[in-house]
Amino acid sequence: MRKERTVLRGRPVSPGAGFAEIMLFKKEAVKIPEEPAADIEQETGRFLSALRRAVVEVEQFYADALERLGETEAGIFDAHLSILKDEYSVEQPILDMIRTRSLNAAHAAEKQFSELVELFTGSDDPIFKERAADMADIKDIVVRNILGIPKQSLSKINRDVIILADDLAPSDMAGMDTARVAGIAVRLGGPTSHMAIISSTLGIPAMVRTESWDALDVNGAPAILDAVHGDLVLHPTDNDINEFRLLSQKLKHEAVENTAYLNRESVTADGERFHICANIGIPSDVSAARDNGAEGIGLFRSEFLYMNRGDIPTEDEQFEAYKTVLRAMGGKFVIIRTLDVGGDKELPALHLPREENPFLGCRAIRLCLSREDIFMPQLRALLRAGAFGNLGIMFPMISSMRELLAAKDLLARAADELRGEGTAVGKPKIGIMIEIPSAAVLAEHFAEEVDFFSIGTNDLAQYTLAAERGNPNVEHLLSPYHPAVLRLISMAAGAASKARIMCGMCGEAAGDPLLLPLFVGMDIRELSMSPSKILPARKLLCSLRKDKCVELVKKVLTLADADQVKALLQSGYE
Amino acid sequence: MVSEIVTVTNKTGLHARPANAFIKVALAQPCAIKIKKNDKLFNGKSIVNVLAASVKCGEEIELIAEGENEQRALDAVVAAVKSGLGESAGV
Numbered sequence: 001m002r003k004e005r006t007v008l009r010g011r012p013v014s015p016g017a018g019f020a021e022i023m024l025f026k027k028e029a030v031k032i033p034e035e036p037a038a039d040i041e042q043e044t045g046r047f048l049s050a051l052r053r054a055v056v057e058v059e060q061f062y063a064d065a066l067e068r069l070g071e072t073e074a075g076i077f078d079a080h081l082s083i084l085k086d087e088y089s090v091e092q093p094i095l096d097m098i099r100t101r102s103l104n105a106a107h108a109a110e111k112q113f114s115e116l117v118e119l120f121t122g123s124d125d126p127i128f129k130e131r132a133a134d135m136a137d138i139k140d141i142v143v144r145n146i147l148g149i150p151k152q153s154l155s156k157i158n159r160d161v162i163i164l165a166d167d168l169a170p171s172d173m174a175g176m177d178t179a180r181v182a183g184i185a186v187r188l189g190g191p192t193s194h195m196a197i198i199s200s201t202l203g204i205p206a207m208v209r210t211e212s213w214d215a216l217d218v219n220g221a222p223a224i225l226d227a228v229h230g231d232l233v234l235h236p237t238d239n240d241i242n243e244f245r246l247l248s249q250k251l252k253h254e255a256v257e258n259t260a261y262l263n264r265e266s267v268t269a270d271g272e273r274f275h276i277c278a279n280i281g282i283p284s285d286v287s288a289a290r291d292n293g294a295e296g297i298g299l300f301r302s303e304f305l306y307m308n309r310g311d312i313p314t315e316d317e318q319f320e321a322y323k324t325v326l327r328a329m330g331g332k333f334v335i336i337r338t339l340d341v342g343g344d345k346e347l348p349a350l351h352l353p354r355e356e357n358p359f360l361g362c363r364a365i366r367l368c369l370s371r372e373d374i375f376m377p378q379l380r381a382l383l384r385a386g387a388f389g390n391l392g393i394m395f396p397m398i399s400s401m402r403e404l405l406a407a408k409d410l411l412a413r414a415a416d417e418l419r420g421e422g423t424a425v426g427k428p429k430i431g432i433m434i435e436i437p438s439a440a441v442l443a444e445h446f447a448e449e450v451d452f453f454s455i456g457t458n459d460l461a462q463y464t465l466a467a468e469r470g471n472p473n474v475e476h477l478l479s480p481y482h483p484a485v486l487r488l489i490s491m492a493a494g495a496a497s498k499a500r501i502m503c504g505m506c507g508e509a510a511g512d513p514l515l516l517p518l519f520v521g522m523d524i525r526e527l528s529m530s531p532s533k534i535l536p537a538r539k540l541l542c543s544l545r546k547d548k549c550v551e552l553v554k555k556v557l558t559l560a561d562a563d564q565v566k567a568l569l570q571s572g573y574e
Numbered sequence: 575m576v577s578e579i580v581t582v583t584n585k586t587g588l589h590a591r592p593a594n595a596f597i598k599v600a601l602a603q604p605c606a607i608k609i610k611k612n613d614k615l616f617n618g619k620s621i622v623n624v625l626a627a628s629v630k631c632g633e634e635i636e637l638i639a640e641g642e643n644e645q646r647a648l649d650a651v652v653a654a655v656k657s658g659l660g661e662s663a664g665v
Contacts (some may be wrong), residue, residue, distance in 0.1 A: 075590070075591045075594070076590060077590075078594060079590040079591060079593070079594045079621070082594050082597060082598075082621040083621050083622060086597075086620050086622050088617050088619065088620035088622070088623065089620050089621075089622035089623065091620075116622055119588075119622075119626050120625070120626070123628050125628055125630060128589070128625065128628045131590065131625055134590070200619075275589045307657060307660055341657075347653065347657055351649060351653070352653075452625075472632065
């Protein structure tokens with residue numbers, strides 16, 4: 001066994017650097033007893049109660065993960081629960097094996113889950129292949145519970161470590177003492193594995209596909225994990241340690257630079273004030289928005305309240321959700337988009353007919369105007385919530401003036417109803433999405449009827465370029481860099497400036513660092529993006545001069561195609 | 575028995591979370607729900623079966639309902655798949 005400097009290469013999945021001693025995390029191989037079940041009834045009972053304990057254990061992981069990581073990352077444990085509760089693949093076949101083949105409970109569970117692991121290992125799709133690790137994880141939990149073996153845990157680590165393992169299962173990470181973990185390197189895994197996602201959420205440097213350490217004496221060895229370049233240096237030299245210090249200083253500097261922008265206003269170098277806001281889907285996303293210094297919510301997609309359920313959320317339910325967001329954001333501007341479904345985004349509860357061309361069909365405002373039974377409760381809920389904060393109500397998919405006026409009429413009617421009932425009604429601002437070319441072309445007229453615009457770049461590009469979103473065959477055509485899309489954006493923004501109303505943007509392009517200078521130059525004063533993009537965008541915006549950006553816009557709008565635009569923006573344009 | 579062919583459009587296909595959203599809708603139906611892909615049948619109420627079907631974005635599958643209230647059940651699962659199974663669709 002060598003103890004000299006060795007570098008193991010791997011693939012970084014969560015950037016960062018750590019220096020600590022290696023802790024080898026090796027799961028003890030559990031010995032599965034093979035003697036037949038003595039008493040079938042007793043054995044099935046033993047299995048069923050172990051299965052129940054396993055469910056409770058995973059429910060606990062789920063609750064912990066919800067608190068530590070949030071809903072999206074905790075979802076994996078919800079999926080694990082569904083697997084444990086999948087009677088067709090777990091309970092029934094295992095009970096069958098115990099009953100018909102007299103296997104003991106642990107042996108039967110081991111056999112069944114090994115088949116499930118096999119099933120996924122055989123897949124040619126890497127995403128599905130990674131589910132094999134989930135099955136193996138669940139197998140361990142069930143078998144441990146049958147045999148009464150306590151869980152091997154990373155929850156009590158008494159020194160700073162870099163964890164080296166074949167793989168870390170969600171259940172291993174669930175109780176991990178993250179304060180002690182300077183880094184993680186695993187032999188298996190991939191960029192979309194649970195470990196990768198959790199590490200980057202928690203900010204722990206990590207890499208996967210690490211080269212084999214079998215020939216080395218690694219446990220307890222000092223090591224540097226450079227999860228920027230993908231190196232694990234065992235027994236580092238003084239030179240390595242110096243390089244590590246420089247790298248961590250650089251990383252810390254960048255992080256501090258970003259956090260320095262947390263409580264700053266988004267003001268350009270020549271003093272022009274902008275707002276960088278967050279796009280959110282569910283009320284609890286507000287915490288991510290605030291943690292990243294959002295200066296408002298530029299888009300709250302109300303349709304998420306309607307999804308994954310068989311009925312329509314009631315007015316009161318919606319009111320509570322909207323109020324929660326408005327209150328949490330204090331007096332900051334919160335734009336809530338009215339229901340944007342139909343067409344490609346269907347809701348089971350609505351039982352809508354199928355359409356030939358859903359993107360051109362009865363969706364969003366078109367659907368809402370034809371279904372007052374759905375639209376009125378939402379408008380009433382919004383008006384009521386408006387009394388609790390600074391609300392903007394935004395209508396999606398407006399293509400003609402008639403639609404906007406009809407929507408405004410319904411809103412006025414809802415307000416009258418509420419006042420008649422003696423209910424407090426806020427004074428929300430009213431706006432529209434600019435996501436259909438006709439609305440951009442006629443923006444000057446729309447600007448007279450609303451308080452704000454918000455440009456939806458994804459749909460605007462799709463409709464301008466006649467290239468369907470999500471269709472891989474036309475993906476190359478669908479570009480926010482296309483000069484036709486940029487001209488339409490510029491028209492809408494220009495009309496808003498002229499009418500002195502606010503123009504915002506809530507499409508994905510808003511967070512694109514290459515396009516940001518253009519939007520500043522076009523006077524798009526509110527840019528809304530995923531929370532994680534806010535700080536880098538603010539840092540960039542604060543370094544820009546608006547007058548220079550205006551020049552840039554002029555230059556870009558003379559170009560003929562998307563590649564030229566992108567090339568110019570990448571060139572540094574001096 | 576009723577059936578309908580749908581294209582799975584959410585970006586990761588019937589992967590862990592969307593698969594979970596799918597079986598939750600399927601389990602709420604009173605009749606049997608099956609997924610047919612490349613002539614192979616998978617039990618739509620079993621998450622392991624649904625995952626094993628390994629359905630990717632852009633792939634066509636046949637959804638089959640058989641038994642009590644089968645048309646309503648079929649409509650519900652078809653709509654769930656088309657709604658993207660809780661995966662965000664962007665702006």
